[in-house]
Amino acid sequence: MIRVLNVSKSFHGGDARRVEALSDVSMEVARGEFLSVVGPTGCGKTTLLRIVSGLETPDEGSIEIAAQGSSNRPSVGFMFQQHALFPWMTVEKNVLFALSAVDRDRRGAHERCRECLRMVGLTDSARSFPYELSGGMQRRAALARTVASRPEVVLMDEPFSALDIATARDLYDEVLEMHERFHMTIIFVTHNIEEAVFLASRVIVMATSPGRIVGEVSVDLPEPRDRLSDPFVDKMLQVREYFEKGTVG
Amino acid sequence: MSAGNNQTQPSKILLGAILPVILLFIWQMWASRWSVVPAPLEVLAVLLKPFDEPPNLDSLPLAHSCGISVLRVLIGYGAAVLTAVPLGLLAGRVSWIRRVITPAVEMARPICPIAWLPVAILVFGFSSVGSLFWQQDAWRHAILNQLQFAMIAVIWWGGFFPIFVNTVHGVEHVKSLYLEAAKILGVSERKVFLEIVLPGALPSILTGMRLGLGISWMVIIAAEIFPGTRAGLGYIIATSHQVAEYQFTFASIIAIGVIGLISSRLLYAISQRVGKWQIMER
Numbered sequence: 001m002i003r004v005l006n007v008s009k010s011f012h013g014g015d016a017r018r019v020e021a022l023s024d025v026s027m028e029v030a031r032g033e034f035l036s037v038v039g040p041t042g043c044g045k046t047t048l049l050r051i052v053s054g055l056e057t058p059d060e061g062s063i064e065i066a067a068q069g070s071s072n073r074p075s076v077g078f079m080f081q082q083h084a085l086f087p088w089m090t091v092e093k094n095v096l097f098a099l100s101a102v103d104r105d106r107r108g109a110h111e112r113c114r115e116c117l118r119m120v121g122l123t124d125s126a127r128s129f130p131y132e133l134s135g136g137m138q139r140r141a142a143l144a145r146t147v148a149s150r151p152e153v154v155l156m157d158e159p160f161s162a163l164d165i166a167t168a169r170d171l172y173d174e175v176l177e178m179h180e181r182f183h184m185t186i187i188f189v190t191h192n193i194e195e196a197v198f199l200a201s202r203v204i205v206m207a208t209s210p211g212r213i214v215g216e217v218s219v220d221l222p223e224p225r226d227r228l229s230d231p232f233v234d235k236m237l238q239v240r241e242y243f244e245k246g247t248v249g
Numbered sequence: 250m251s252a253g254n255n256q257t258q259p260s261k262i263l264l265g266a267i268l269p270v271i272l273l274f275i276w277q278m279w280a281s282r283w284s285v286v287p288a289p290l291e292v293l294a295v296l297l298k299p300f301d302e303p304p305n306l307d308s309l310p311l312a313h314s315c316g317i318s319v320l321r322v323l324i325g326y327g328a329a330v331l332t333a334v335p336l337g338l339l340a341g342r343v344s345w346i347r348r349v350i351t352p353a354v355e356m357a358r359p360i361c362p363i364a365w366l367p368v369a370i371l372v373f374g375f376s377s378v379g380s381l382f383w384q385q386d387a388w389r390h391a392i393l394n395q396l397q398f399a400m401i402a403v404i405w406w407g408g409f410f411p412i413f414v415n416t417v418h419g420v421e422h423v424k425s426l427y428l429e430a431a432k433i434l435g436v437s438e439r440k441v442f443l444e445i446v447l448p449g450a451l452p453s454i455l456t457g458m459r460l461g462l463g464i465s466w467m468v469i470i471a472a473e474i475f476p477g478t479r480a481g482l483g484y485i486i487a488t489s490h491q492v493a494e495y496q497f498t499f500a501s502i503i504a505i506g507v508i509g510l511i512s513s514r515l516l517y518a519i520s521q522r523v524g525k526w527q528i529m530e531r
């Protein structure tokens with residue numbers, strides 16, 4: 001579904017030298033897969049996501065995203081680290097804005113908007129502005145806007161890192177439910193190992209300077225996953241081993 | 250939230266009235282010691298009869314002059330808004346247009362609008378909005394003939410730059426996060442412009458409009474002192490001074506203050522409304 005081939009990307013650092021954000025990164029993501037990418041700050045995981053989304057172009061290498069339908073490029077949804085909701089629009093308008101790109105039929109768009117908001121539990125806040133919502137509700141609204149147009153690929157850049165644990169865990173369930181329901185391909189970037197193992201069927205570990213992939217752990221645990229079970233902890237330890245190796249090396 | 254927001258409306262008004270009352274008192278003392286200065290009551294008498302022709306002044310009544318000044322500002326300032334906002338949006342969005350316009354704007358911006366009045370009179374002569382119509386009647390004579398293009402042009406000049414500069418600033422500072430989010434969602438350029446760039450820049454545009462309005466009022470009073478008109482608050486200030494009818498000078502100054510207060514409050518109220526999201530996001 002998604003193939004990243006020998007991608008490299010560097011940026012100008014503050015002091016005229018170039019920072020190698022990504023060096024020769026290759027990976028594949030199957031259709032409908034839930035992939036987590038973990039790594040410390042500065043390992044290029046956000047850059048990787050931005051390159052896959054098309055917001056950034058690689059210096060070297062290529063990205064292929066195979067479309068399912070007739071269109072050349074499948075629709076891609078992106079959930080940013082900050083909520084990125086348009087503050088001058090209500091929650092409903094934010095979702096309708098996303099739908100306007102794909103849905104010409106206004107009544108249909110309203111129907112889909114309502115359904116999306118119902119799914120994330122924001123039916124009563126449809127007419128609220130983002131600043132009137134709590135952090136958790138803002139993330140829910142952002143999630144609703146991201147998946148409203150039913151993108152085949154959803155890219156998530158540490159979407160829940162600013163939330164408290166309880167709120168984040170509620171949102172994991174929402175994300176898993178949407179993945180199950182819409183068969184989306186998800187790449188979920190995080191620095192939180194537990195989050196990565198809990199959500200994904202495969203975890204890729206990245207390391208810094210230069211940003212590169214150092215390991216991969218397949219998480220073939222049944223759902224719902226028990227964070228305290230031995231197999232779960234085992235997987236976390238495997239990921240952490242790569243994580244530490246990358247930090248030291 | 251500041252303590253001021255918790256106060257009730259009457260106490261707010263009372264607080265705002267303290268300084269004017271003190272000033273009135275000082276003024277009364279000043280006038281009673283120096284007879285050239287009109288006392289507040291003399292000025293009040295003028296303000297209470299705004300429709301009377303001022304004696305000894307070759308001028309239309311005060312209310313009429315107020316109206317003429319307001320109309321001049323409305324037309325000149327309106328033209329400034331209608332030109333500066335679209336041009337600013339364009340310059341903020343399209344980099345080559347910005348590169349073409351910016352040096353000229355930066356060169357022209359520091360020039361005092363009043364410096365252009367002789368040039369404007371050279372270009373427009375003493376033609377007015379009334380010159381556009383053939384038919385002569387009393388209404389035209391009283392109002393349209395007083396709306397000289399030269400004055401409107403310098404008001405336009407004074408209002409244009411703060412609005413333009415703030416519009417460009419507003420467009421350039423729309424968060425890239427919002428633009429990227431819109432880009433990923435795949436909406437059309439037109440929609441991005443109308444629903445992301447424009448509302449994102451609106452608080453800054455309104456700040457520019459408030460600044461521009463203040464400058465327009467300064468410009469019109471100064472411009473009205475020049476020859477070629479028989480009405481306007483600036484005109485009354487100039488002529489009343491010449492014939493030592495100082496109560497009219499003071500009355501005009503107070504009128505300018507009151508009109509300025511009302512118009513600025515109005516724009517402020519609008520900007521609070523449309524910019525609510527920005528205040529709440531802070």
